[in-house]
Amino acid sequence: MEKSFSYIKCLAIAEVLSLLLIASAKAGEYKIFIPTDKDNISLNVISTDADGRIAMDIYYPQPTEGKAEITILVDGIDYGFEKNGGGFGGGLENSTVYFAPPTFGEKIINVSVSVNGREYTKSTRIEYRPKAVVLPSWIENELMLQRNALRASLRFIQDVSVKINGKEVATSFEKNISSDFITKTVVIDPVFKSGENVIEITAIKFGGETFVQESRIHYAPRGRVRKGSSFRIVYGVEGSRSGPFYSYEVKGKSIKSNGVNTTEGGRMIAEFNAVKRGRTTIQINVKPHFLQPIRKDREIHLTVI
Numbered sequence: 001m002e003k004s005f006s007y008i009k010c011l012a013i014a015e016v017l018s019l020l021l022i023a024s025a026k027a028g029e030y031k032i033f034i035p036t037d038k039d040n041i042s043l044n045v046i047s048t049d050a051d052g053r054i055a056m057d058i059y060y061p062q063p064t065e066g067k068a069e070i071t072i073l074v075d076g077i078d079y080g081f082e083k084n085g086g087g088f089g090g091g092l093e094n095s096t097v098y099f100a101p102p103t104f105g106e107k108i109i110n111v112s113v114s115v116n117g118r119e120y121t122k123s124t125r126i127e128y129r130p131k132a133v134v135l136p137s138w139i140e141n142e143l144m145l146q147r148n149a150l151r152a153s154l155r156f157i158q159d160v161s162v163k164i165n166g167k168e169v170a171t172s173f174e175k176n177i178s179s180d181f182i183t184k185t186v187v188i189d190p191v192f193k194s195g196e197n198v199i200e201i202t203a204i205k206f207g208g209e210t211f212v213q214e215s216r217i218h219y220a221p222r223g224r225v226r227k228g229s230s231f232r233i234v235y236g237v238e239g240s241r242s243g244p245f246y247s248y249e250v251k252g253k254s255i256k257s258n259g260v261n262t263t264e265g266g267r268m269i270a271e272f273n274a275v276k277r278g279r280t281t282i283q284i285n286v287k288p289h290f291l292q293p294i295r296k297d298r299e300i301h302l303t304v305i
Contacts, residue, residue: 225274254278282300284298
């Protein structure tokens with residue numbers, strides 16, 4: 001009986017640690033952060049250059065009612081933030097947040113959390129010198145069935161030019177202003193040909209330097225793909241432990257999954273090969289919550305020619 005109790009207790013401790021440990025990979029090494037103060041907040045700076053933004057985990061007492069209210073000031077100014085992820089365990093809750101000040105250099109970050117009728121504050125100091133980045137809305141070699149305009153987010157970039165298959169195409173900028181004032185969105189004219197398309201983005205940084213970023217998309221008008229081609233699809237997004245959960249089925253013999261399923265930026269990605277002529281349907285399924293049944297979310301109808 002004692003042995004069984006100890007085993008259960010060890011499992012409980014492991015569960016709490018799995019919720020509270022944050023491992024961030026940098027240069028092949030892992031940094032483990034363990035918050036210890038359950039009566040205050042703890043800050044863990046995951047990265048000072050997560051695609052041009054600061055990434056931080058904030059730990060605070062788990063709310064007993066309502067939600068925690070978080071405010072982040074950088075050098076005394078609220079630039080807003082994006083919350084993307086979190087968890088709870090051992091009496092603590094954590095939120096993963098991303099934010100980007102408009103200037104570089106040493107920054108003082110003040111965080112306040114209002115929870116359970118109390119306000120907690122903590123500050124930290126970092127050196128912020130992010131790289132300029134281009135963040136396409138598409139994934140590498142993504143299957144596209146229609147000629148919809150492409151979009152890419154730009155951070156710390158003043159201008160871009162775009163070529164598709166070696167020819168310069170028209171671009172424009174969306175007029176909306178981001179909360180951090182340094183992110184803008186370029187809209188790219190979708191001048192595609194059937195099959196693989198190479199997209200080359202030349203970006204000009206604030207300082208005048210340029211860099212080139214290349215990617216591909218696979219355009220399949222009317223769902224027609226050529227035998228021997230390969231492509232990737234986004235079949236879902238990562239959810240919480242409660243859901244949603246996504247899966248897919250391949251109905252037909254002309255297209256096969258190559259068994260490579262990955263996750264990029266929370267998007268769940270599968271890779272496929274067109275192996276023989278014929279028709280195939282890729283059915284995407286979703287289980288919205290672990291207590292709910294699996295249902296069909298959508299279908300992709302393809303013909304291999």
